[in-house]
Amino acid sequence: MYPEYMQESIRNVEKTRPARLKLAKSGKQLFPRMSAQERDVVLNKFHPDYKPEARREIRIGPNKGERITTKVAELLETFSRINPADFDLDHPDYETDVLVIGAGSAGFSASILAAENGANVILVTKLRIGDSNSMMAQGGIQAAVRPDDSPVLHYLDVIGGGHFDNKPELAKALVCDAPDAIKWLQDLGVMFDRNPDGTMKTKSGGGTCRPRMHSARDYTGAAICRTLRDEVQNRPDKIKILEHQPAVELIKDSNGRVAGAVLYHLENKEYFTIKAKATILSTGGFGRLHIQGFETTNHYGATADGLVMGYRAGANLLYMDSVQYHPTGAVYPLQIVGFLCTEKLRGMGAQPVNKNGELFVYPLEPRDIEASAFIRECTERGNGIKTPAGNLGIWLDTPLIEQINGAGAIKQNLPAMLRQFGRFDVDITKEPMLVYPTLHYQNGGLEINDHCETKLPGLYVAGEASGGVHGRNRLMGNSQLDLIVFGRRAGRYAAEYAKGAKLGKLNLDHVYEYEKEVEKLGIDRKKISPMVLPDYIPEAVKKRQYTTHYEGTLR
Amino acid sequence: MAKDQEMVKVYILGEGFDVPASSTIITAMEYAGFQLTTGVGCREGFCGACATLYREKGDYKLQAGLACQTVVSDGMYIAQIPFVPAEKPIYDITKLTPDINSFKTLYPTVFRCVSCNTCTKACPQDIEVMDYVQALIKGDIAKAADLSFDCIRCGLCALRCPAEIVQYNAGILARRLTGRYLLKKSPDLELRVKEIAEGKYDKDIEKLMKTNKEKIKKLYYEREVKLG
Numbered sequence A: 001m002y003p004e005y006m007q008e009s010i011r012n013v014e015k016t017r018p019a020r021l022k023l024a025k026s027g028k029q030l031f032p033r034m035s036a037q038e039r040d041v042v043l044n045k046f047h048p049d050y051k052p053e054a055r056r057e058i059r060i061g062p063n064k065g066e067r068i069t070t071k072v073a074e075l076l077e078t079f080s081r082i083n084p085a086d087f088d089l090d091h092p093d094y095e096t097d098v099l100v101i102g103a104g105s106a107g108f109s110a111s112i113l114a115a116e117n118g119a120n121v122i123l124v125t126k127l128r129i130g131d132s133n134s135m136m137a138q139g140g141i142q143a144a145v146r147p148d149d150s151p152v153l154h155y156l157d158v159i160g161g162g163h164f165d166n167k168p169e170l171a172k173a174l175v176c177d178a179p180d181a182i183k184w185l186q187d188l189g190v191m192f193d194r195n196p197d198g199t200m201k202t203k204s205g206g207g208t209c210r211p212r213m214h215s216a217r218d219y220t221g222a223a224i225c226r227t228l229r230d231e232v233q234n235r236p237d238k239i240k241i242l243e244h245q246p247a248v249e250l251i252k253d254s255n256g257r258v259a260g261a262v263l264y265h266l267e268n269k270e271y272f273t274i275k276a277k278a279t280i281l282s283t284g285g286f287g288r289l290h291i292q293g294f295e296t297t298n299h300y301g302a303t304a305d306g307l308v309m310g311y312r313a314g315a316n317l318l319y320m321d322s323v324q325y326h327p328t329g330a331v332y333p334l335q336i337v338g339f340l341c342t343e344k345l346r347g348m349g350a351q352p353v354n355k356n357g358e359l360f361v362y363p364l365e366p367r368d369i370e371a372s373a374f375i376r377e378c379t380e381r382g383n384g385i386k387t388p389a390g391n392l393g394i395w396l397d398t399p400l401i402e403q404i405n406g407a408g409a410i411k412q413n414l415p416a417m418l419r420q421f422g423r424f425d426v427d428i429t430k431e432p433m434l435v436y437p438t439l440h441y442q443n444g445g446l447e448i449n450d451h452c453e454t455k456l457p458g459l460y461v462a463g464e465a466s467g468g469v470h471g472r473n474r475l476m477g478n479s480q481l482d483l484i485v486f487g488r489r490a491g492r493y494a495a496e497y498a499k500g501a502k503l504g505k506l507n508l509d510h511v512y513e514y515e516k517e518v519e520k521l522g523i524d525r526k527k528i529s530p531m532v533l534p535d536y537i538p539e540a541v542k543k544r545q546y547t548t549h550y551e552g553t554l555r
Numbered sequence B: 001m002a003k004d005q006e007m008v009k010v011y012i013l014g015e016g017f018d019v020p021a022s023s024t025i026i027t028a029m030e031y032a033g034f035q036l037t038t039g040v041g042c043r044e045g046f047c048g049a050c051a052t053l054y055r056e057k058g059d060y061k062l063q064a065g066l067a068c069q070t071v072v073s074d075g076m077y078i079a080q081i082p083f084v085p086a087e088k089p090i091y092d093i094t095k096l097t098p099d100i101n102s103f104k105t106l107y108p109t110v111f112r113c114v115s116c117n118t119c120t121k122a123c124p125q126d127i128e129v130m131d132y133v134q135a136l137i138k139g140d141i142a143k144a145a146d147l148s149f150d151c152i153r154c155g156l157c158a159l160r161c162p163a164e165i166v167q168y169n170a171g172i173l174a175r176r177l178t179g180r181y182l183l184k185k186s187p188d189l190e191l192r193v194k195e196i197a198e199g200k201y202d203k204d205i206e207k208l209m210k211t212n213k214e215k216i217k218k219l220y221y222e223r224e225v226k227l228g
């Protein structure tokens, strides 16, 4: 239930709905798509990345001198959690062929493929196994499978969406491996939505030229992630799982190879060391950094730990100047502010409209364009709706979904959304959602090639932690795809590499060297990373928690 | 948050704390000064990490819910359950049959269901848990897969089941068997995978990879868009 004062605006939405429904049913374009010039204008003026304070120069490390997202620069210019002198690296606690850090779908795919290629694997994770952004994806996963589609068209969409900055070899791998990735998942038992003839149900997504989004209701990420988790758990002879033990630093050897990691046990606070011939980072994204104060769709552990560890060890970042804000984050009710309202809603016909019930943007522009248009509507044009907490939003007219696709369409195809809002007394089959852009995805990351290798031998990256696949803007459904495609590649190539790798003496010298640079900047010793978990305890309470001795990270 | 917000008292580990009335159990605990390291995951109701038992003021009933999706009430007692040490049998999905036999060998406990419906009442996803267990007993794997689809593995059903059934693990097996064996295979998918393996698109993509930015921009903005 929306408060009384919003009802007038809701009536406007209801008033214009029949005409908008007619337009949708006519098959005509709902609103003109923006030209290249119009896109530039709206991005420059309204996208949060284009604000002057959004980026600053990073002063140390492999990308020294480059302008990157300010929050990330701050996170990287910090000290380590550990004192390397405390560790006896000649006697590691565990040894393995391949170490996988992070248990989302990228880490799972990597673990399975590494095991299938003969490697012994240790999979470590910060939260419970599978608690990750991967589990939360609702909308879908892209693959050019329909007869009227092709990997060539998919390629064009990927790099157009990415502002033509994607690494071509990575974009090629993404689109060419896509159908096989879907088949792999299907054969492992993911229940993708089908048409009666067995073909996959596919929908359009922002920036796609063909309906290419495969889904499993609106639990697509969960359907994939829990299947992969089950498969990982079925291989205890090859894959050892360590939960609640985030990695906090990479270990290297005397030849500069990455050779494992230091873990921190969240409950008993002990540190452990793993020696590994190859290491795969699949630690996911950075939503919990709350860049520019934005709410986020991301899980509790999305704190960019992998970026910190990899960067400190000497791997370089790519496109860390670009942040993805998802156009449709919830802004009402209060308890779900920032939560994702899947793009599938728009894919199925929900239209974004302003307080007067008017369309103001083509509903499926690439995400950065769509989000910027929402911000323009709420700010410059003054057509947003204010919530009791003071946030602005625009309406996403969801009842249209039922009118376009038939009664019951939401319950059948969007049960998670129906449930999410229903829990807080908003019935999205009858009332619109109130939405505003929310911090969603890390477009850039540690640079990889199409073997998922970084420039450090022995270090592989897959999934959201990597950079280059999506250029400066990812399209919906291409991340879930990325996890599978590059997760599998990382697992395979790391296992192959591990077969021939001989490690020298282990050390943490890079930590000393990096800290020397940090020290030169005059940074406070209390500032350490990786963050591991965000801190939401009120300042007043924290003042009484006297054991606090770190800033900006788990204490 | 506004200064004059309404506050309620909740009891965590028996100790009372004043927290904003609009809090969920998770944000209430954080407001009270708890740095959560377990019993918390996606914070949006998708991962099932935050299973919680609670009791409301004046009530004797223990209720179950997700801490990130449950709004606190005045006088609420809260205890989190960060982990369920439930059994998970090991299997090779390629060697199973999509029928009752798989459950007879891997999940024999399923057949002990006494139809008490406690699991359904405990489920924060409002899943008809008992009905999917019953479907398994009848060998209707596809129905169990369908009914259990929205399960997030919070473990609350298993915790409360008097027959010691691990419903959610049986559910994932039902869904995997359905996805792998019972759903029709897409002819388009098989064909496309074959075409790619044969290199049908390589030349065109490699050409695009070498095209300069201006030309590829033009191709992109001029491409035909078909919606669906």
Ligand SMILES: Cc1cc2nc3c(=O)[nH]c(=O)nc-3n(C[C@H](O)[C@H](O)[C@H](O)COP(=O)(O)OP(=O)(O)OC[C@H]3O[C@@H](n4cnc5c(N)ncnc54)[C@H](O)[C@@H]3O)c2cc1C
Pocket: A101, A102, A103, A104, A105, A106, A107, A124, A125, A126, A127, A130, A131, A132, A133, A134, A135, A136, A137, A138, A139, A140, A141, A142, A220, A221, A245, A246, A247, A248, A282, A283, A284, A285, A297, A298, A299, A301, A302, A303, A305, A306, A340, A440, A441, A462, A463, A464, A465, A476, A477, A478, A479, A480, A481, A483, A530, A532
């Ligand atoms: C709400 C939501 C909806 C989305 N919807 C879609 C969609 O419809 N389609 C799409 O394509 N994409 C979608 N995405 C994006 C996509 O799901 C993510 O980008 C993707 O899941 C990232 O996967 P990952 O495996 O790289 O990382 P994650 O799945 O985030 O996994 C990271 C793992 O690493 C662990 N970890 C983190 N730090 C450490 C550490 N220091 N040590 C050990 N472990 C660590 C975490 O605990 C977690 O297990 C969505 C994202 C969100 C948040």
Ligand code: SF4
Pocket: B048, B122, B123, B124, B125, B126, B127, B129, B150, B151, B152, B153, B154, B155, B156, B157, B158, B167, B168
């Ligand atoms: S079926 Fe069981 S594990 Fe799944 S969501 Fe319901 S209570 Fe939780």
Ligand code: SF4
Pocket: B112, B113, B114, B115, B116, B117, B118, B119, B120, B129, B130, B133, B160, B161, B162, B163, B164, B165, B167
């Ligand atoms: S709680 Fe257990 S015994 Fe009772 S209905 Fe559910 S599965 Fe059957």
